[in-house]
Amino acid sequence: MEYDKQRSMLKVFSMMIMIMMGAQAQAQLSSDFYSESCPSLFHVVRQVVHRAVAREPRMGASLLRLFFHDCFVNGCDGSILLDDTPSFQGEKTAGPNNNSVRGYEVIDKIKLNVERLCPGVVSCADIVAISARDSVLLLGGPHWSVKLGRRDSTKANFVAANTGVIPPPTSTLSNLINRFKAQGLSTRDMVALSGAHTIGLAKCATFRNRIYNESNIDLSFATSRKKSCPATAGSGDNKEAILDVGSPKRFDHSYYSQLRDQKGLLTSDQVLFNDGPTDSLVVAYSRNLNAFYRDFARAMIRMGDISPLTGSKGQIRNNCRRPN
Numbered sequence: 037m038e039y040d041k042q043r044s045m046l047k048v049f050s051m052m053i054m055i056m057m058g059a060q061a062q063a064q065l066s067s068d069f070y071s072e073s074c075p076s077l078f079h080v081v082r083q084v085v086h087r088a089v090a091r092e093p094r095m096g097a098s099l100l101r102l103f104f105h106d107c108f109v110n111g112c113d114g115s116i117l118l119d120d121t122p123s124f125q126g127e128k129t130a131g132p133n134n135n136s137v138r139g140y141e142v143i144d145k146i147k148l149n150v151e152r153l154c155p156g157v158v159s160c161a162d163i164v165a166i167s168a169r170d171s172v173l174l175l176g177g178p179h180w181s182v183k184l185g186r187r188d189s190t191k192a193n194f195v196a197a198n199t200g201v202i203p204p205p206t207s208t209l210s211n212l213i214n215r216f217k218a219q220g221l222s223t224r225d226m227v228a229l230s231g232a233h234t235i236g237l238a239k240c241a242t243f244r245n246r247i248y249n250e251s252n253i254d255l256s257f258a259t260s261r262k263k264s265c266p267a268t269a270g271s272g273d274n275k276e277a278i279l280d281v282g283s284p285k286r287f288d289h290s291y292y293s294q295l296r297d298q299k300g301l302l303t304s305d306q307v308l309f310n311d312g313p314t315d316s317l318v319v320a321y322s323r324n325l326n327a328f329y330r331d332f333a334r335a336m337i338r339m340g341d342i343s344p345l346t347g348s349k350g351q352i353r354n355n356c357r358r359p360n
């Protein structure tokens with residue numbers, strides 16, 4: 037009797053442990069998540085990203101940024117891809133995204149091709165993560181093993197996207213550090229991830245104050261930027277300039293050399309090298325390409341780990357633009 041009771045208690049106890057371990061295993065992302073269920077996934081994503089970037093190199097930058105803006109708002113859950121619905125406002129029109137985040141059509145195209153081969157299996161959130169990785173590689177940057185197994189959200193968070201979760205380009209260094217810290221990312225991660233500004237463009241409205249009002253800026257750089265960015269707010273707001281004047285289409289470390297020359301385009305770029313605690317990292321990355329690549333890849337994996345929906349949470353959307 038007593039023995040049976042002990043045995044059944046032991047059984048219940050070990051079952052509880054197994055359930056707990058199962059839940060933990062589900063909460064972990066892994067690089068081989070789709071190796072059985074969708075073996076051609078990487079090939080399909082790479083093919084579409086490759087074509088899109090061949091057509092327009094900037095698309096690589098846009099897809100990388102799309103991943104960042106997805107992950108910082110409620111985690112990497114594909115929420116940024118949702119269009120407005122009668123029951124919620126999407127994130128696409130939030131301040132940092134409106135008329136600025138690009139690449140939605142490329143994600144749609146990948147999803148379409150993936151659904152043909154493995155219907156209902158691969159999340160939009162994971163497609164965004166793989167696209168960002170492939171974009172960096174295609175533009176000459178580092179490779180990393182991207183972790184997968186995220187599921188898609190059923191709603192978006194306009195308010196979070198609109199109110200500073202994504203740091204503004206006018207950020208101070210401590211603001212940047214705190215915004216990344218709030219996502220579980222270190223100052224080192226933040227400085228390495230900012231190196232993404234080695235590619236892509238920014239609109240005049242995002243750097244006007246910097247080129248007209250700041251003193252920690254190279255004079256000839258400011259002068260040349262002013263030519264296509266008028267001082268008056270509202271005029272020429274959408275005129276674009278390259279973020280890294282060193283090598284705008286190559287994913288390298290010239291961004292950090294530009295910062296040392298006071299040629300950071302955004303205030304949030306130049307604060308990384310402005311007689312502060314991150315100066316030494318900027319110098320290190322400007323000198324050592326491999327150190328930058330190593331830390332960037334590491335930080336991308338860490339950013340990809342922000343609050344994923346796993347297990348039975350969320351869903352695998354059929355269409356990345358709307359919940360099922």
Ligand code: HEM
Pocket residue numbers: 094096097098099100101104135136137138203204205206207212226229230232233235236237238239240242302304
């Ligand atoms: C550290 C804080 C950051 C701030 C304040 C910031 C801000 C900005 C701003 C204002 C733009 C220009 C948008 C426009 O004018 O349309 C931009 C572009 C871009 N950002 Fe960031 N960003 C930050 C971090 C990141 C991170 C972590 C990544 C990715 C890992 C990233 C990737 C990019 C890319 C690739 C572009 C160019 C996009 C394109 O050309 O379509 N940024 N960023």
Ligand SMILES: *[C@@H]1O[C@H](CO)[C@@H](O)[C@H](O)[C@H]1NC(C)=O
Pocket residue numbers: 129130131134135
């Ligand atoms: C987004 O941009 C459009 C076009 O510039 C503008 O009409 C709209 O009001 C903006 N949306 C939000 C929510 O600010």
Ligand SMILES: *[C@@H]1O[C@H](CO)[C@@H](O)[C@H](O)[C@H]1NC(C)=O
Pocket residue numbers: 244245246248249267268
């Ligand atoms: C420069 O700073 C002043 C004072 O803060 C502000 O009124 C003005 O709009 C700024 N100019 C630009 C071009 O941002």
